[in-house]
Amino acid sequence: MDEAWRAELAELIAIPSVSADPAHRDDVKRAGEWVCELIRRIGGSAELTPFGERELVLGEIPASDGDGSAPTVLVYNHFDVQPPAPLELWESDPFELDVRGEWAYGRGVADDKGQLWLVLKAAQRLVEAGALPVNLRIAYDGEEEIGGHTIADWIAQDERGADACVIFDGGMLRRDVPTIELATRGLVGVDVKVRTGERDLHSGMYGGAALNAIHVLTRCLDAVLAGPDGLLPEPLRAGIAPATAEELEAWSQLPPGAEAISEAGARPLDPKAGDEFYVRTWAEPSTDVNGIIGGKPGVRNTTLSVEASAEFSIRLAPGQDAETVGAAAERLVRDAAPEGAELDIVVKGSNPGLVRADAPAIQLAVDAFEQALGKRPLLTRVGGSIPLMPALTEKGIDTILSGFALPESNVHSPNERFLVPYFAAGIDTVAELFTALGRLNG
Numbered sequence: 001m002d003e004a005w006r007a008e009l010a011e012l013i014a015i016p017s018v019s020a021d022p023a024h025r026d027d028v029k030r031a032g033e034w035v036c037e038l039i040r041r042i043g044g045s046a047e048l049t050p051f052g053e054r055e056l057v058l059g060e061i062p063a064s065d066g067d068g069s070a071p072t073v074l075v076y077n078h079f080d081v082q083p084p085a086p087l088e089l090w091e092s093d094p095f096e097l098d099v100r101g102e103w104a105y106g107r108g109v110a111d112d113k114g115q116l117w118l119v120l121k122a123a124q125r126l127v128e129a130g131a132l133p134v135n136l137r138i139a140y141d142g143e144e145e146i147g148g149h150t151i152a153d154w155i156a157q158d159e160r161g162a163d164a165c166v167i168f169d170g171g172m173l174r175r176d177v178p179t180i181e182l183a184t185r186g187l188v189g190v191d192v193k194v195r196t197g198e199r200d201l202h203s204g205m206y207g208g209a210a211l212n213a214i215h216v217l218t219r220c221l222d223a224v225l226a227g228p229d230g231l232l233p234e235p236l237r238a239g240i241a242p243a244t245a246e247e248l249e250a251w252s253q254l255p256p257g258a259e260a261i262s263e264a265g266a267r268p269l270d271p272k273a274g275d276e277f278y279v280r281t282w283a284e285p286s287t288d289v290n291g292i293i294g295g296k297p298g299v300r301n302t303t304l305s306v307e308a309s310a311e312f313s314i315r316l317a318p319g320q321d322a323e324t325v326g327a328a329a330e331r332l333v334r335d336a337a338p339e340g341a342e343l344d345i346v347v348k349g350s351n352p353g354l355v356r357a358d359a360p361a362i363q364l365a366v367d368a369f370e371q372a373l374g375k376r377p378l379l380t381r382v383g384g385s386i387p388l389m390p391a392l393t394e395k396g397i398d399t400i401l402s403g404f405a406l407p408e409s410n411v412h413s414p415n416e417r418f419l420v421p422y423f424a425a426g427i428d429t430v431a432e433l434f435t436a437l438g439r440l441n442g
């Protein structure tokens with residue numbers, strides 16, 4: 001690794017910006033300040049800016065040709081990191097960038113400081129060559145690892161917008177198999193409380209005649225679960241944006257779904273779950289009951305319970321609307337309850353995010369990756385939920401979500417690491433990407 005690069009990145013890694021630990025609150029801010037300073041060194045402007053309860057790095061790096069006609073690209077990364085614990089499992093100091101063999105080690109080197117840094121180095125290279133063809137708007141947060149909402153709130157209120165957004169906070173499928181992730185699933189969380197009487201009763205006296213809240217609850221939950229075909233009831237599938245032919249073709253090149261399930265030590269939901277793994281987890285909604293409370297578990301007794309509660313969550317497929325699906329879920333639960341049962345239901349939700357595979361920014365990005373790496377990136381999706389993606393989708397900002405971490409990068413684990421040659425490859429790719437995005441709106 002280039003010595004000047006190593007020294008620069010080592011400064012950022014050395015700041016223990018652990019957002020989950022209030023004792024590191026000042027370190028999080030210090031990391032933000034350090035990043036602002038790097039942006040200014042590159043020739044841009046940036047300030048650590050209070051927003052809501054936290055602060056964001058907000059900055060700009062103007063296009064080399066300053067006549068104002070260049071497309072605008074929003075860049076997001078995060079400068080906070082996961083806690084390093086358990087420390088004894090680290091083979092080197094988590095806050096000291098250590099290069100051993102082909103890997104660079106340190107907390108945040110993959111998620112996401114190393115990637116934040118390489119994106120800025122690509123911008124720097126283009127600025128120094130007088131060849132940055134886009135106006136970069138920079139918005140970074142220091143609370144990604146604690147699920148902070150500040151960045152999504154900022155994007156929602158931002159009126160300037162952007163022609164595209166670039167987020168490098170992910171990874172390749174495996175070595176030399178880059179991906180661009182087009183979508184994230186949304187999330188609806190539902191709390192259900194059931195009451196069926198004044199007090200718990202003797203089952204010998206009332207069993208067979210009085211409602212039991214636990215029975216009511218299990219019936220209600222059954223109404224929102226997948227059927228034998230593995231699919232949720234139709235009302236919960238409203239609005240699904242089906243995967244495109246290009247996406248399905250890319251997914252067919254991924255490791256078999258049955259393998260993905262068995263490697264996790266899991267059992268398939270039904271006989272088709274392996275074959276349909278990627279469609280089910282990326283392009284279909286799914287319900288999971290996350291917890292049930294009722295009765296007196298572990299104690300042999302003969303009580304008829306009149307109170308029970310559960311939480312379940314629905315991962316929404318791209319294209320779906322959290323409010324619509326949340327209301328449908330509540331209806332299914334209420335319809336499944338017998339007369340006399342009182343239901344108390346609380347629904348909360350966040351939308352999925354989706355970028356169309358044929359969006360011009362995506363097509364330019366696919367070509368740019370191929371140019372830089374000699375490999376076309378696979379168009380994949382994320383089964384989880386990232387609040388930033390729906391915020392961008394709702395603003396109509398096509399987002400290139402990608403990255404250079406690897407499955408063996410130990411993200412969120414001890415000995416987090418980043419493949420050293422991927423710093424140079426990443427900088428080449430991002431420089432090619434910014435150059436290609438210069439042709440947006442052209």
Ligand SMILES: [Zn+2]
Pocket residue numbers: 078111112144169
């Ligand atoms: Zn991250």
